[in-house]
Amino acid sequence: MSCKYEKEEGNNPKPVPKGPENFRLHSAASNLSDNVKSVMEPRTIMYPPKYQKLSQVWLENLDTIDEKKLGLLELHPTVFATNPRIDLIHQNARWQTLYRYVSYAHTKMRFEVAGGGRKPWPQKGLGRARHGSIRSPLFKGGGVIHGPRSPTPHFYMLPFYTRILGLTSTLSVKFAQDDLHVVENLEIPTEEPSYLEELVKSRNWGPSVLFVNVEDIMPRNITVATDVFKHFNLMPVYGLNVYSMLKHDTLVLTRAAVDHIENKIMQHLHKNDTRSVMAKYKVDQA
Amino acid sequence: MSKTTDKALNLMRHLPRVCLANIRDNPGSGKKRSRGRAQHGGDYHGAGNKGSGQRQNFMRLGYETGNNPFYLRFPWEPYYRGHHLRRQYPPLSMLDLQKLIDTNRIDTSKPIDLVAIMNTGLYRLFPDQRQFGVQLTDEGADIFCAKINLEVQWANELVIAAVEKAGGVISTAYYDPHSLQAMVNVKKFFERGVPIPRRMMPPPDAMEYYSDPSKRGYLADPEKISEERLVLAQKFGYSLPKIEDDPNYEMLVEKKDPRQIFYGLHPGWIVNLKDKVILKPQDEELLRYYAS
Numbered sequence: 001m002s003c004k005y006e007k008e009e010g011n012n013p014k015p016v017p018k019g020p021e022n023f024r025l026h027s028a029a030s031n032l033s034d035n036v037k038s039v040m041e042p043r044t045i046m047y048p049p050k051y052q053k054l055s056q057v058w059l060e061n062l063d064t065i066d067e068k069k070l071g072l073l074e075l076h077p078t079v080f081a082t083n084p085r086i087d088l089i090h091q092n093a094r095w096q097t098l099y100r101y102v103s104y105a106h107t108k109m110r111f112e113v114a115g116g117g118r119k120p121w122p123q124k125g126l127g128r129a130r131h132g133s134i135r136s137p138l139f140k141g142g143g144v145i146h147g148p149r150s151p152t153p154h155f156y157m158l159p160f161y162t163r164i165l166g167l168t169s170t171l172s173v174k175f176a177q178d179d180l181h182v183v184e185n186l187e188i189p190t191e192e193p194s195y196l197e198e199l200v201k202s203r204n205w206g207p208s209v210l211f212v213n214v215e216d217i218m219p220r221n222i223t224v225a226t227d228v229f230k231h232f233n234l235m236p237v238y239g240l241n242v243y244s245m246l247k248h249d250t251l252v253l254t255r256a257a258v259d260h261i262e263n264k265i266m267q268h269l270h271k272n273d274t275r276s277v278m279a280k281y282k283v284d285q286a
Numbered sequence: 287m288s289k290t291t292d293k294a295l296n297l298m299r300h301l302p303r304v305c306l307a308n309i310r311d312n313p314g315s316g317k318k319r320s321r322g323r324a325q326h327g328g329d330y331h332g333a334g335n336k337g338s339g340q341r342q343n344f345m346r347l348g349y350e351t352g353n354n355p356f357y358l359r360f361p362w363e364p365y366y367r368g369h370h371l372r373r374q375y376p377p378l379s380m381l382d383l384q385k386l387i388d389t390n391r392i393d394t395s396k397p398i399d400l401v402a403i404m405n406t407g408l409y410r411l412f413p414d415q416r417q418f419g420v421q422l423t424d425e426g427a428d429i430f431c432a433k434i435n436l437e438v439q440w441a442n443e444l445v446i447a448a449v450e451k452a453g454g455v456i457s458t459a460y461y462d463p464h465s466l467q468a469m470v471n472v473k474k475f476f477e478r479g480v481p482i483p484r485r486m487m488p489p490p491d492a493m494e495y496y497s498d499p500s501k502r503g504y505l506a507d508p509e510k511i512s513e514e515r516l517v518l519a520q521k522f523g524y525s526l527p528k529i530e531d532d533p534n535y536e537m538l539v540e541k542k543d544p545r546q547i548f549y550g551l552h553p554g555w556i557v558n559l560k561d562k563v564i565l566k567p568q569d570e571e572l573l574r575y576y577a578s
Contacts, residue, residue, distance in 0.1 A: 081291070081295060083294055084295060084298055084304075086304070093306060173298055173304045176296075176299055177301075177303055179303065206303075243306070246305050246309070249303060249305075272391070272406060272407035274407070
């Protein structure tokens, strides 16, 4: 889309906004026409990019079923239009499933299997192979060598900046695939679940939607409305993670959540005392 | 935005939605497990085949199969004498310092000391390993152009000349390990809630260096230091900039007390970061103890 837009810039200096697609990707504010500038929402950007154009996203509403565009928001390309590293997204998703996974698969070793204390038959004179126990791993029903032992934790820590880049990659993928929407807030007029269902359906937001707010106490109406649906979920911004973003088709962020995410990530990408977070994760072993 | 990123994001628009079912790591990034018998693939467990590797009958350390061993041939190594007591000054080159200044990691409008260098996060110091501060080395002295008030722990003649030629002031100062420990991570030190310690005087063998005006020692006579500044300028053949006429004269001549560790903070004070207050001792005895 950005290619198309940039081509148009040459012969038509004042492109008229038609739909969200025209302005989804990166165009500098200075090149924009006056009526686009008028819909620009004011926003302060931490560490503004020197050589990249800011990305833009429509600010939408939730208080009517039909979509209304309230304005354009500028987003930092380092967070919302960075290189979509599928490998980092994968590593994050894998880590999130594994770090809390404990394998309880268990096999018994020869000393744990009941019986087998007696020598099954004399050492010599029978013409049979010599054996000392019927629970030896050579025997059927005997102990198992190198079998799984319970509990086997699969905890490990992903490097800090792999986690950060996982978030930016996933947000960028969601944004590039039109699966990221920004709303003013999560207030809806009614607590009827059908309202939300209809809204999501009419806006083609995919079956599953993740609503992200800054505060963890959500507005009452949306809490009641999403309660009956397992595929509409609410999440505070501090819980935002790669796995949940991938699990839901659409990500709906409030404007404050966008600010919060962007500030937090830019802070981590620009701080100078990274050594403490990059240090190897130590599991406290008593 | 790089072209690759732009292309990748444009491509994303035409690809199916990225979800848990269609992501994967880069091919070849994982370790492939080779089939083997038993846990270690049926090998010799790293011991090799036969001999001392397998039987673990290694020769004792230093034994050279019948030769007169090295440690007996040269039993006396005087250059290592007292190595565990010597002071170390890990290097920081002038090029590095210039780079830190150019990238706005160090503020030149204030005096620069070890705390300012540590706060960049790009220099590491371990006082418990007998490291006693920064040694400014002369690499990059020819391009050094910052006008600064600098305090380091060790500097040679060329470094001093380079700083003074650029219109700055340099001094060498000693800090004892306790003071250094407070300086390497100031926030951590303040969070401990203990009073700022009194900086100790240099040990006898360092006294000579730190009271030498030609080394710009912090205990040297200021009169003699200004003499030495002229002498050095004549030796290296540059005209000494007049710092008296400098608009930042106050900053350039700012010096710490020999007992002081942090600029603006005196020994005995407690900095409370939580309530943002500084607690100063009132007791007569404490005041006498922390007095310079």
